[in-house]
Amino acid sequence: MASVFKYFTNVNFPNRYVAPQKLFSYLESYYQHYITQIGKSVLGQPIYKFSMGKGKVHVLAWSQMHGNESTATLAMLDLMYSLERDESLRDRLFSKITLDFIFMLNPDGAERWTRRNALDIDVNRDFLKESSPEIKILKKIVKEKKYNYALNLHDQRTIFTTDGIHPATLSFLAPSYDQNRSLNTNRKISMSVIAHIYSDLKNKIPHRIGRYSDEFYPSSTGDNFMLAGIPTLLFEGGHSENDYLRKETRKYYTLALYDALAIMSIIQGQSLVYNTYFDIPENQQTHYDLIYRNVKLNTDFHCVLDIAVQYREVIQPGEEEITFIPMVVEVGDLANKKAWKEVDATGKKFISEYKFPKLDQVVNFSIE
Numbered sequence: 001m002a003s004v005f006k007y008f009t010n011v012n013f014p015n016r017y018v019a020p021q022k023l024f025s026y027l028e029s030y031y032q033h034y035i036t037q038i039g040k041s042v043l044g045q046p047i048y049k050f051s052m053g054k055g056k057v058h059v060l061a062w063s064q065m066h067g068n069e070s071t072a073t074l075a076m077l078d079l080m081y082s083l084e085r086d087e088s089l090r091d092r093l094f095s096k097i098t099l100d101f102i103f104m105l106n107p108d109g110a111e112r113w114t115r116r117n118a119l120d121i122d123v124n125r126d127f128l129k130e131s132s133p134e135i136k137i138l139k140k141i142v143k144e145k146k147y148n149y150a151l152n153l154h155d156q157r158t159i160f161t162t163d164g165i166h167p168a169t170l171s172f173l174a175p176s177y178d179q180n181r182s183l184n185t186n187r188k189i190s191m192s193v194i195a196h197i198y199s200d201l202k203n204k205i206p207h208r209i210g211r212y213s214d215e216f217y218p219s220s221t222g223d224n225f226m227l228a229g230i231p232t233l234l235f236e237g238g239h240s241e242n243d244y245l246r247k248e249t250r251k252y253y254t255l256a257l258y259d260a261l262a263i264m265s266i267i268q269g270q271s272l273v274y275n276t277y278f279d280i281p282e283n284q285q286t287h288y289d290l291i292y293r294n295v296k297l298n299t300d301f302h303c304v305l306d307i308a309v310q311y312r313e314v315i316q317p318g319e320e321e322i323t324f325i326p327m328v329v330e331v332g333d334l335a336n337k338k339a340w341k342e343v344d345a346t347g348k349k350f351i352s353e354y355k356f357p358k359l360d361q362v363v364n365f366s367i368e
Helices: 020-030 071-083 087-096 107-112 133-144 185-201 221-227 247-267 275-279
Strands: 035-040 046-052 057-062 097-103 149-155 170-173 209-211 232-237 287-296 304-314 323-332 338-344
Touching: 020 046, 020 107, 035 133, 046 133, 057 133, 057 247, 071 087, 071 097, 071 149, 071 232, 071 247, 087 097, 087 247, 097 133, 097 247, 133 221, 149 185, 149 221, 149 247, 170 185, 170 247, 185 221, 185 232, 185 247, 185 275, 221 232, 232 247, 287 323
Parallel strands: 057 097, 057 149, 149 232, 170 209, 287 338
Antiparallel strands: 035 046, 046 097, 170 232, 287 304, 304 323
16 A cells, blocks of 8 residues: 555544444444444344455454454544545555454443353354354354455453563464464465564554464354464454553554555465564463552451452443443462552551452452
8 A cells, every 4th residue: 555544533432432322323324335234132232244345355354242342343443534534545445355344243242341242152252052143143244255354353451461561452363273273374374464464563562562372262253264264363452551441552453454454455365474473472461450569457467468459341321431440359479470550558558447358359448
């Protein structure tokens, strides 16, 4: 692509939480000629496929298979919003590719801000049993058309880093198709695309791009699409320092989406240089959201320990943005763990009606 892609945030969606009805209304208002209802969720909410382009390279992508992972939905909205401001770039891109994008595959989970669907099924682990209508819809779309690529778009937790220091703001994976994590042409094609994305973005967000585990999951979507012969890419949007609403993450997720589509339009199913894929550091699970260090409890015996906290994300009734609720997830000696925020409680008091913090409970103490 000759033009340089310029990023713009879609001002209609300023929040991390995307209400299904707001999304549906927006799609119907702005993209009515490009959307098709392809099915309904467990609770009868519509599931839309957005289709654009006349190119020979056919790409399928889907967002919010896990309802509380909205970054890909926002990135796609940002991508289209940005391309509308550079019509020549948009037209060149979509003359070479045809994109089918399933917005919010799990709208019931998205509305409640939960990972699972209304039946408490993890749609991404339902490929074989097909217990959920949502996975049946996705698989039906794949059967109706031959796709050159599939983009399985997700978010990942704040626990992941690339090196034990920097957050894994974006992570990618060319999924395995067997237990041996074998390499075939389709995996190499996926790796080539990811290598291109990494090469373009590594200097824009240095040390913040990771490689997700390629452990084979027999019941997962990406692994099975790869097994079926479709070069598949997993995207994971993660944490960025002081960015729990993921505004920075969504920007770079959008750039990664554009990079993927742009290189796909050029290599057209060929495996180019894929070795750079292995230069991407593997994700590490090193961080909590918050650690209180050296906390002296109000016990009858001497007890000093560390307390780790993770934020639980919830959507409160009537609210338009998610709320972060601090939860105690670990206590003890956490010297081998880090946190995005650490508080040294040495010489301070543990203020609580209880003598000690309780695991899996809301933080009910203060350090003063």
